[in-house]
Amino acid sequence: MTLNSQSFIDNGRERLLEELCEFLRIPSISTLPEHKGDVLKAAEFVASSLRDVGMETVEIIAGEGHPLVYAESLEAPGKPTVLCYGHYDVQPPDPLDQWVTPPFEPTVRNGSLFARGAADDKGQMYTHIKAVEALRASGGRLPVNVKFLIEGEEEVGGEAITAYVPAHRDKLAADVALVSDTAMYAPNTPTICTALRGMVYMEWEAAGPARDLHSGLYGGTAPNAVFGLVELLAKCKDAAGVIQIPGLYESVRAPAAAEKESWRRLPFDEAEYLASEVGSTALTGEPGQSVFERTWARPTFEVHGIGGGFTGPGGKTVIPAKATAKVSIRLVPDQDPQEILRAVREFVAANTPAGIQVEVRELHSAPASMVSPDHPAIRTAAQALEEVFGQPTVFIRSGGSIPIAGDITKHLGIPTVLMGFGLPDDGLHSPNEKFSIDNYYKAIQTVSHYFELLATTNMEQA
Amino acid sequence: MTLNSQSFIDNGRERLLEELCEFLRIPSISTLPEHKGDVLKAAEFVASSLRDVGMETVEIIAGEGHPLVYAESLEAPGKPTVLCYGHYDVQPPDPLDQWVTPPFEPTVRNGSLFARGAADDKGQMYTHIKAVEALRASGGRLPVNVKFLIEGEEEVGGEAITAYVPAHRDKLAADVALVSDTAMYAPNTPTICTALRGMVYMEWEAAGPARDLHSGLYGGTAPNAVFGLVELLAKCKDAAGVIQIPGLYESVRAPAAAEKESWRRLPFDEAEYLASEVGSTALTGEPGQSVFERTWARPTFEVHGIGGGFTGPGGKTVIPAKATAKVSIRLVPDQDPQEILRAVREFVAANTPAGIQVEVRELHSAPASMVSPDHPAIRTAAQALEEVFGQPTVFIRSGGSIPIAGDITKHLGIPTVLMGFGLPDDGLHSPNEKFSIDNYYKAIQTVSHYFELLATTNMEQA
Numbered sequence: 001m002t003l004n005s006q007s008f009i010d011n012g013r014e015r016l017l018e019e020l021c022e023f024l025r026i027p028s029i030s031t032l033p034e035h036k037g038d039v040l041k042a043a044e045f046v047a048s049s050l051r052d053v054g055m056e057t058v059e060i061i062a063g064e065g066h067p068l069v070y071a072e073s074l075e076a077p078g079k080p081t082v083l084c085y086g087h088y089d090v091q092p093p094d095p096l097d098q099w100v101t102p103p104f105e106p107t108v109r110n111g112s113l114f115a116r117g118a119a120d121d122k123g124q125m126y127t128h129i130k131a132v133e134a135l136r137a138s139g140g141r142l143p144v145n146v147k148f149l150i151e152g153e154e155e156v157g158g159e160a161i162t163a164y165v166p167a168h169r170d171k172l173a174a175d176v177a178l179v180s181d182t183a184m185y186a187p188n189t190p191t192i193c194t195a196l197r198g199m200v201y202m203e204w205e206a207a208g209p210a211r212d213l214h215s216g217l218y219g220g221t222a223p224n225a226v227f228g229l230v231e232l233l234a235k236c237k238d239a240a241g242v243i244q245i246p247g248l249y250e251s252v253r254a255p256a257a258a259e260k261e262s263w264r265r266l267p268f269d270e271a272e273y274l275a276s277e278v279g280s281t282a283l284t285g286e287p288g289q290s291v292f293e294r295t296w297a298r299p300t301f302e303v304h305g306i307g308g309g310f311t312g313p314g315g316k317t318v319i320p321a322k323a324t325a326k327v328s329i330r331l332v333p334d335q336d337p338q339e340i341l342r343a344v345r346e347f348v349a350a351n352t353p354a355g356i357q358v359e360v361r362e363l364h365s366a367p368a369s370m371v372s373p374d375h376p377a378i379r380t381a382a383q384a385l386e387e388v389f390g391q392p393t394v395f396i397r398s399g400g401s402i403p404i405a406g407d408i409t410k411h412l413g414i415p416t417v418l419m420g421f422g423l424p425d426d427g428l429h430s431p432n433e434k435f436s437i438d439n440y441y442k443a444i445q446t447v448s449h450y451f452e453l454l455a456t457t458n459m460e461q462a
Numbered sequence: 463m464t465l466n467s468q469s470f471i472d473n474g475r476e477r478l479l480e481e482l483c484e485f486l487r488i489p490s491i492s493t494l495p496e497h498k499g500d501v502l503k504a505a506e507f508v509a510s511s512l513r514d515v516g517m518e519t520v521e522i523i524a525g526e527g528h529p530l531v532y533a534e535s536l537e538a539p540g541k542p543t544v545l546c547y548g549h550y551d552v553q554p555p556d557p558l559d560q561w562v563t564p565p566f567e568p569t570v571r572n573g574s575l576f577a578r579g580a581a582d583d584k585g586q587m588y589t590h591i592k593a594v595e596a597l598r599a600s601g602g603r604l605p606v607n608v609k610f611l612i613e614g615e616e617e618v619g620g621e622a623i624t625a626y627v628p629a630h631r632d633k634l635a636a637d638v639a640l641v642s643d644t645a646m647y648a649p650n651t652p653t654i655c656t657a658l659r660g661m662v663y664m665e666w667e668a669a670g671p672a673r674d675l676h677s678g679l680y681g682g683t684a685p686n687a688v689f690g691l692v693e694l695l696a697k698c699k700d701a702a703g704v705i706q707i708p709g710l711y712e713s714v715r716a717p718a719a720a721e722k723e724s725w726r727r728l729p730f731d732e733a734e735y736l737a738s739e740v741g742s743t744a745l746t747g748e749p750g751q752s753v754f755e756r757t758w759a760r761p762t763f764e765v766h767g768i769g770g771g772f773t774g775p776g777g778k779t780v781i782p783a784k785a786t787a788k789v790s791i792r793l794v795p796d797q798d799p800q801e802i803l804r805a806v807r808e809f810v811a812a813n814t815p816a817g818i819q820v821e822v823r824e825l826h827s828a829p830a831s832m833v834s835p836d837h838p839a840i841r842t843a844a845q846a847l848e849e850v851f852g853q854p855t856v857f858i859r860s861g862g863s864i865p866i867a868g869d870i871t872k873h874l875g876i877p878t879v880l881m882g883f884g885l886p887d888d889g890l891h892s893p894n895e896k897f898s899i900d901n902y903y904k905a906i907q908t909v910s911h912y913f914e915l916l917a918t919t920n921m922e923q924a
Contacts, residue, residue, distance in 0.1 A: 033775070199779075211889070213892065214862065219762035220861065221757055223740075234697075283683045291683050302689070304779060306773070310767035312554065314618050316493065316766060316891065317863075326772060326777060356742075399678045399680070429676040
């Protein structure tokens with residue numbers, strides 16, 4: 001078939017790429033206070049892009065953290081309303097020395113655009129804005145009603161949007177939410193993600209002696225904050241990788257047999273995955289669970305970072321007074337973040353070694369989310385993907401967390417279509433993050449086509 | 463009794479203190495490359511001080527690391543020769559924000575001088591130089607032959623002196639070595655230390671996946687370098703604090719019954735030690751061993767620092783590719799550092815979790831050392847202390863490491879008198895390190911009196 005957006009893409013390739021590069025040059029790292037100004041600049045870029053493509057109302061909603069950007073164009077009475085979600089903030093780029101080209105100087109290599117945020121999520125989010133532009137170019141008026149809610153705190157817990165959504169149910173009312181912040185299962189394999197893991201992200205701080213002590217004089221009697229934290233963390237999983245915190249698996253449901261069967265049909269080579277994706281000598285994780293189950297349908301316990309004592313060059317013989325770790329538990333559907341946090345706190349209290357005090361601070365939490373592949377909005381999305389890519393759409397889950405997806409279900413009562421255009425080796429959160437340029441254009445086409453198809457979709461669920 | 467040095471001290475209090483302050487203002491942090499110039503400046507200060515007090519030969523011996531300072535005055539033919547050892551380098555002062563006054567701006571408070579290096583070891587080492595000055599002031603000629611060998615790498619493994627001593631046995635030949643780099647058991651309790659622990663200091667580096675990975679996408683399958691290192695470290699000790707590395711206790715001898723008995727007579731309040739020295743809620747360490755045994759006569763395993771993954775403010779959801787820990791094992795007499803290192807490497811190889819690689823790098827090592835309290839040089843030292851302090855001398859051990867003490871025994875075949883003037887709460891290696899000003903003056907008097915007494919001591923061991 002010939003898509004209405006084809007000439008828009010054909011005539012705009014270079015311009016569309018350069019506009020995205022301009023967006024990617026803004027180092028909008030939400031977790032680093034020194035980049036607060038850049039995060040704001042990115043919000044302004046988003047707002048201005050939305051105005052440029054003719055969205056009727058565009059607002060920057062400032063708050064205590066980084067602003068939300070809202071826009072709407074309600075010019076299709078009686079037609080469905082789509083709420084587009086995305087985020088304009090990015091992860092820190094460290095370790096910097098591992099980037100081939102600088103993270104905030106977007107560079108094209110081998111058909112991909114390399115930059116922090118290229119795939120997660122600036123590049124993908126931007127395709128929604130450009131889809132509106134494509135529709136305006138081919139028809140003038142949008143075929144559906146469109147709302148945008150774009151945040152700048154996705155990588156730091158999404159505090160502003162978490163508060164905003166329940167407080168603005170009427171304003172945000174829609175029939176379906178569209179999120180492009182996931183990946184395709186494989187190149188040229190259009191993919192819809194039906195579930196995301198949630199997360200409890202914490203900082204654990206251990207205190208031992210009142211001050212750093214000389215390990216010669218006090219080694220043998222003084223509790224060591226680093227070792228105390230190490231002992232406690234090691235107790236959280238057994239050697240096989242099974243989480244030892246009581247209650248942690250209590251509400252975990254196994255995926256349906258049909259879903260597991262469909263995962264088994266996905267092309268997957270575990271040796272290849274180990275060697276080229278993970279890059280190690282062995283995989284870890286719960287025995288008896290497949291890679292898909294372990295990464296999509298099981299909770300995990302990870303230490304993202306640890307620090308304490310002397311770590312400079314050479315040696316310093318201290319017994320450290322303090323140590324800190326960043327710890328997360330990924331959640332699967334039906335797990336309640338606050339219940340899990342309570343279980344963690346109880347475990348920590350019961351298992352902290354003598355002489356050590358450990359404080360567990362919650363940094364952010366979100367439940368998992370899930371949608372049925374039979375919902376009309378999902379079926380139409382699958383059709384749009386198939387018609388642009390010329391391949392059948394596969395349904396997968398993702399192990400990542402998009403906290404807003406859970407909030408959309410809870411407060412707006414609508415399904416979220418997770419239509420991702422990233423690729424598995426895009427290096428999200430890693431050095432040399434990239435986004436396929438071909439997918440960038442196809443994503444713009446898919447989203448605009450989806451909006452066209454949605455205009456004639458009966459949204460009543462079968 | 464009236465000491466010959468009394469008027470020297472009485473007339474010089476302020477000058478002697480100011481001269482030490484000048485020395486302490488030099489931030490001679492040997493482990494930090496950016497302070498290399500300061501370490502050299504401290505060496506020059508020592509050499510110039512030695513010349514000022516009339517030492518006949520003074521050399522700065524440059525090498526690859528920080529220089530040694532050597533000096534001698536052999537003007538007492540037929541009399542014993544004393545080799546004075548000390549070090550002019552200091553530990554890093556971090557955490558800086560915990561210092562009441564800046565570490566390199568010596569400040570007097572409550573009868574103590576606060577500065578990094580005040581007790582460890584600049585202040586104590588300097589008393590040997592000032593003792594020579596005191597003797598010159600009262601008599602002109604030194605009553606014994608005196609050699610100084612002062613290093614600038616004690617806090618980083620003492621590479622230069624370790625090579626220098628065995629290569630210069632004739633030059634360094636002496637009857638006794640004098641080291642003031644330990645503490646008194648309690649205020650106004652003259653103390654000689656009869657044994658020091660040795661050490662194997664290592665850096666352990668763990669590698670997991672080839673690069674930092676997104677914990678949403680790979681959490682559940684990818685080995686985590688931080689968690690792998692945590693698991694490995696936790697296996698090194700059991701919950702009671704007993705080291706689990708096979709062979710670690712093999713050559714450990716229990717202290718003699720008489721020595722243990724003398725330790726039991728030392729005034730010691732465990733609750734007070736826990737509350738005011740350690741500053742925690744419980745002590746750790748091997749069950750069935752007293753605090754003195756655990757800190758003086760048992761090996762220990764400590765993690766001095768750990769780092770890996772994301773540790774900045776906020777959250778970053780990576781599975782870290784690398785993690786590093788600084789690890790030491792303190793050694794007691796009869797343990798061989800290289801045998802212990804072999805045992806560690808075997809344990810690490812056998813216990814590293816799947817998917818993780820751990821490299822053990824030796825940063826520095828030294829055996830423990832020990833001396834008999836019945837040696838004439840020790841008995842005379844005890845007498846000098848008693849006559850200056852007016853209190854009986856107690857014999858203790860120290861859990862710290864002074865690597866040169868083992869080398870002196872091995873290569874020069876002479877006993878080392880560990881005559882310390884520090885106090886247990888001096889905060890070595892910690893913020894707010896201090897040195898008692900009264901002990902500073904008494905140390906100068908004790909050392910000069912010791913030299914006088916040594917002139918008439920029969921050094922043949924009974």
